[in-house]
Amino acid sequence: MSEKAIVCKDLTKQFGDFIAVNKISFEVNTGEIYGFLGANGAGKTTAMRMLCGLSYPTSGEATVAGFNVSRQQESIKKNIGYMSQKFSLYENLTIKENIEFYGGIYGLTDRQLKDKQEELIGKLGLEKEVKKLVGELPLGWKQKLAFSVAILHQPKIVFLDEPTGGVDPVTRRQFWDLIYEASAKGITIFVTTHYMDEAEYCGRLSIMVDGRIDALDTPANLKKQFSAATMDEVFYALARGAKRSAD
Amino acid sequence: MPAVTLDHITKTYDKGKVQAVTDLSFSVEKGELFGLIGPDGAGKSTVFRILTTLLLADKGSATVAGLDVQKDFRKIRGCVGYMPGKFSLYQDLTVEENLRFFAALFGTTLEKNYALISDIYEQIKPFSNRRAGKLSGGMKQKLALCCALVHKPEVLFLDEPTTGVDAVSRKEFWDMLKRLKEEGITILVSTPYMDEADRCERIALIQEGRILSIDTPANIVKAYPEKLYAVKADSIHKLLLDIRLYPDALSCYSFGEYLHVSFRGQDKGPDLQQYLEQKGHGNVVIKETHATIEDSFIRSMGSAKNLPS
Numbered sequence: 001m002s003e004k005a006i007v008c009k010d011l012t013k014q015f016g017d018f019i020a021v022n023k024i025s026f027e028v029n030t031g032e033i034y035g036f037l038g039a040n041g042a043g044k045t046t047a048m049r050m051l052c053g054l055s056y057p058t059s060g061e062a063t064v065a066g067f068n069v070s071r072q073q074e075s076i077k078k079n080i081g082y083m084s085q086k087f088s089l090y091e092n093l094t095i096k097e098n099i100e101f102y103g104g105i106y107g108l109t110d111r112q113l114k115d116k117q118e119e120l121i122g123k124l125g126l127e128k129e130v131k132k133l134v135g136e137l138p139l140g141w142k143q144k145l146a147f148s149v150a151i152l153h154q155p156k157i158v159f160l161d162e163p164t165g166g167v168d169p170v171t172r173r174q175f176w177d178l179i180y181e182a183s184a185k186g187i188t189i190f191v192t193t194h195y196m197d198e199a200e201y202c203g204r205l206s207i208m209v210d211g212r213i214d215a216l217d218t219p220a221n222l223k224k225q226f227s228a229a230t231m232d233e234v235f236y237a238l239a240r241g242a243k244r245s246a247d
Numbered sequence: 248m249p250a251v252t253l254d255h256i257t258k259t260y261d262k263g264k265v266q267a268v269t270d271l272s273f274s275v276e277k278g279e280l281f282g283l284i285g286p287d288g289a290g291k292s293t294v295f296r297i298l299t300t301l302l303l304a305d306k307g308s309a310t311v312a313g314l315d316v317q318k319d320f321r322k323i324r325g326c327v328g329y330m331p332g333k334f335s336l337y338q339d340l341t342v343e344e345n346l347r348f349f350a351a352l353f354g355t356t357l358e359k360n361y362a363l364i365s366d367i368y369e370q371i372k373p374f375s376n377r378r379a380g381k382l383s384g385g386m387k388q389k390l391a392l393c394c395a396l397v398h399k400p401e402v403l404f405l406d407e408p409t410t411g412v413d414a415v416s417r418k419e420f421w422d423m424l425k426r427l428k429e430e431g432i433t434i435l436v437s438t439p440y441m442d443e444a445d446r447c448e449r450i451a452l453i454q455e456g457r458i459l460s461i462d463t464p465a466n467i468v469k470a471y472p473e474k475l476y477a478v479k480a481d482s483i484h485k486l487l488l489d490i491r492l493y494p495d496a497l498s499c500y501s502f503g504e505y506l507h508v509s510f511r512g513q514d515k516g517p518d519l520q521q522y523l524e525q526k527g528h529g530n531v532v533i534k535e536t537h538a539t540i541e542d543s544f545i546r547s548m549g550s551a552k553n554l555p556s
Contacts, residue, residue: 038413039413039414039415039416040383040384040385040411040412040413040416041383041384041385085411138288139286139287139288140286162411165410165411165439166286166287166407166410166439167286167287167439168285168286168287168289168439168454168544168548169286169441169541169544169545169548170500170545170548171286173500173501176501177487180484184484194411194412194413194414195440196414196442196503197501197502197503200503200504201483201501219504220504230503231503232414232442235414235415236414236415236418239413239414239415240415242415
């Protein structure tokens, strides 16, 4: 039996008379790489905030790592990792200090922290840079480090909000190597992106339009369903009908 | 006379410690749609800030509309439009107030050059009384473009106008640029999205402050030296790792649904098939493919990073 990392049923968030997220339902399997796509303003961020335990749903239900998003938000936060393009690490702390800070927040013991730190620094080849401020690192390095820090506490699920925006094409691919590796270790990946080639790297993905999930399947099946050659065409076919546009 | 020229421009920050752009030279012809293609940190914004006279270069010279960026900075400011990467309009003014403000600043009126922006402005007109800070990303982008165009500039500088914008809005934005180009406006635009390069007449691929190549998108991909193959199989990640161990593989990286692979020497198609079947891969597909701008970029970044270790 494959345990579900995320189960989402009719999840809804309403702000006044604006329905930001409109009864979305989906399941994500443990260890799966799940792409969460949508146009600007489709409701992705609002949905992600509910799944991360940062916002209460208006109606509907969801469990993340087995915990209820309405009642067990603190347990969710302990069992997930999160990184985004906009916020990841503290630029004014060194690499070492950032690792220690996040390790401390997630309750790692000194021993665990030391082992993890060595492993992570070695894997990313940052031995010479540990005492550098994170702000001095090139964006690509920063993002790879941020991802490694987000899974420092071996969360069941990691949420990645546009992790590769603006990153060069080689580093973008190295970033996906890290994602594949984490997924092979059983960490579930929940990722958003505007790069349509990255949509192809997902096991399954959903596309949100105006608060709803309008399509959900493997990239190959979606292309078949929309008689499209690329995911770009699938996305365009779905999102061009969108009525909303917001951030 | 070219609309923009850069002649051996070098700029460093932090007392020379950070090399932003190094010995950069290129020119943009009048009426051309020219793209600066490169990731964050490549030096694109530095180029824009030097050309819009907001920053002085350490070395080299540059001209915009025939004017020197250092000596004639005031004149340049009057005849260029600039949309910075960060949204820089007045958040507390409404859409219309912002437009009128920028028009007044350039000594013109919204009505005078209305024909130029009408296409774009009509799309945000229903929100003309909304404060700019309350607009969605796509609408902010359109308003910023209108404000940069309101005085009918000779040269338009757009620094990453499509970053963080979804694929549909990006397509629409490039359609707008095409129409502006037809009005005779020279456009210098930057983007980290390689797939947008094809929308430009000529592009410069830029990385770590240096130009990797300058040409038309078609010529850049035509110059790709090796034969390129698209390969896929059931487990794409295992496939990637195995091909990187294949002795004749020159480069191998993911590219959407497929991996893109090039080889040392001649056609290695059939050999690879056998090798992959021995490694236990199912449903192996190997076919020839054409290089894209992204392939060219990756190759010129130094394929060292992609070599099988």
